Amino acid sequence: MRRSKRSLEGEILIDHRSGPGLPEEVARFIGVDPKYVRAGTTYESATNTCAHCQATVVINPERTRERGWCPKCDKYLCDECTFRLARTLECRNIERVFDALDDLIAKHGDGVVENPLINPFLFQRGK
Ligand SMILES: [Zn+2]
Numbered sequence: 001m002r003r004s005k006r007s008l009e010g011e012i013l014i015d016h017r018s019g020p021g022l023p024e025e026v027a028r029f030i031g032v033d034p035k036y037v038r039a040g041t042t043y044e045s046a047t048n049t050c051a052h053c054q055a056t057v058v059i060n061p062e063r064t065r066e067r068g069w070c071p072k073c074d075k076y077l078c079d080e081c082t083f084r085l086a087r088t089l090e091c092r093n094i095e096r097v098f099d100a101l102d103d104l105i106a107k108h109g110d111g112v113v114e115n116p117l118i119n120p121f122l123f124q125r126g127k
């Protein structure tokens with residue numbers, strides 16, 4: 001089944017109408033302009049799930065840079081995975097990784113998941 005790029009979109013609602021608001025550093029850390037999440041505000045935005053690492057990314061409507069995308073699996077990518085793809089040209093779609101792990105488990109049994117000699121993904125999880 002082929003899904004559209006929008007199918008991995010979700011939504012985030014941050015409601016500070018009766019709360020103290022988010023500290024500026026926290027707002028910046030999650031990629032939201034602090035003016036949208038101070039006390040007395042509500043912030044609503046689309047989110048996207050990275051097809052490679054499953055990170056949920058809050059879509060910044062003011063972003064002017066192009067959003068990441070993998071031409072091999074035709075899915076949205078977070079910035080880190082976009083950077084990695086540019087270096088390695090390797091699609092690491094999480095569904096493919098799970099499929100490959102399923103094959104390994106079928107062949108070698110459950111222990112394979114923690115066996116670095118057989119599981120090629122153990123050493124590649126870091127960024
Ligand atoms: Zn990612």
Ligand SMILES: [Zn+2]
Nearest residue numbers: 070073091093
């Ligand atoms: Zn991909």
